[in-house]
Amino acid sequence: MNTLPSSKPPRLDARLQAAADFVRPGSTAADIGCDHGKLSAWLAGSGRCPLVFACDLRPGPLAKARATCAPWADRVVFRLGSGLSVLEPGEAQDIIIAGMGAETILEILDAAPWVRDAACNLVLVPATKHSLLRLGLWRRGFALRAETLCRAAGRLYTVVNARYTGRPCAPDAWACLTGLTAGQPAFAEYLAQQTPKVEKYRRGLPPGPEAAAVDALLQKLRQP
Ligand SMILES: C[S@@+](CC[C@H](N)C(=O)[O-])C[C@H]1O[C@@H](n2cnc3c(N)ncnc32)[C@H](O)[C@@H]1O
Missing domain, CATH: 3.40.50.150 (Vaccinia Virus protein VP39)
Known part of the structure; x- marks a missing residue:
């Protein structure tokens, strides 16, 4: 031992x-x-x-x-x-x-x-x-x-x-982005940290259903 x-x-x-x-x-x-x-x-x-x-x-x-x-x-x-x-x-x-x-x-x-x-x-x-x-x-x-x-x-x-x-x-894009983190103390900050990443991903997408889904997600993220 x-x-x-x-x-x-x-x-x-x-x-x-x-x-x-x-x-x-x-x-x-x-x-x-x-x-x-x-x-x-x-x-x-x-x-x-x-x-x-x-x-x-x-x-x-x-x-x-x-x-x-x-x-x-x-x-x-x-x-x-x-x-x-x-x-x-x-x-x-x-x-x-x-x-x-x-x-x-x-x-x-x-x-x-x-x-x-x-x-x-x-x-x-x-x-x-x-x-x-x-x-x-x-x-x-x-x-x-x-x-x-x-x-x-x-x-x-x-x-x-x-x-x-x-x-x-x-799962939809919101579920993928947030998982089971909603409501935790750092959640708002976590979302703020994710937003530029989603924006960057959106810039690389051609027009189409995925781009529309990501736009909807961004709208949700930007809500006060
Ligand atoms: C950034 S360190 C993370 C160390 C620790 N797990 C932590 O989270 O603090 C990543 C470690 O994973 C090892 N690693 C990378 N790919 C691996 C793989 N396929 N199998 C086993 N270890 C791997 C690297 O050698 C490195 O030691």
């Missing part, structure tokens, strides 16, 4: 703490793209998870994670490789993918059909394209269970908790 009894788990910023809060106590977790390893260390060191897989595509970040997680090395297993390919199906039930773009997160989920199991609890923190992540999840039959808007390093992030239900849906 190489746990140092006096070691405290690292303090997490609001974004990673919101992600940790969606991880079920007692579950085996996988931190995909763990980088600095703070989330893995917190999950193991706080006692939230008896076993954590800290995984990264690159050796450098994985070495950082090893150092961060050293006091809890008996509860953290390190895996080098892409996405969920480093795990056996079902090896972890709570899967966190944080700090990657929406396309990468969706690619990682697509490459591991075993996450389409009701037992899998997904915690997803897109670095970019929040709307695209929500749309991609809904189209694939995942349901959003909760979202937390939070601020870290001066930016607003959403932390998404999702599970597979097998019931795809086709």
Whole structure:
């Protein structure tokens, strides 16, 4: 047993703490793209998870994670490789993918059909394209269970908790833009942050039904 009894788990910023809060106590977790390893260390060191897989595509970040997680090395297993390919199906039930773009997160989920199991609890923190992540999840039959808007390093992030239900849906543009964030303290600011992105997207659209839908969305966004 190489746990140092006096070691405290690292303090997490609001974004990673919101992600940790969606991880079920007692579950085996996988931190995909763990980088600095703070989330893995917190999950193991706080006692939230008896076993954590800290995984990264690159050796450098994985070495950082090893150092961060050293006091809890008996509860953290390190895996080098892409996405969920480093795990056996079902090896972890709570899967966190944080700090990657929406396309990468969706690619990682697509490459591991075993996450389409009701037992899998997904915690997803897109670095970019929040709307695209929500749309991609809904189209694939995942349901959003909760979202937390939070601020870290001066930016607003959403932390998404999702599970597979097998019931795809086709949400409208407003649903994709806002997800389950409506009514949260930073919601107005979040919308204001999204508006220039929608305007930019609109500028690239030819006239047609999609442009009309985006115009309607912009009108809604600009309402006082
Ligand atoms: C910006 S860091 C995010 C670190 C941490 N998850 C967080 O949110 O603070 C992204 C990390 O994901 C890793 N990464 C990128 N693509 C990956 C993939 N396909 N599979 C596993 N890790 C990946 C990178 O090497 C990097 O360490």
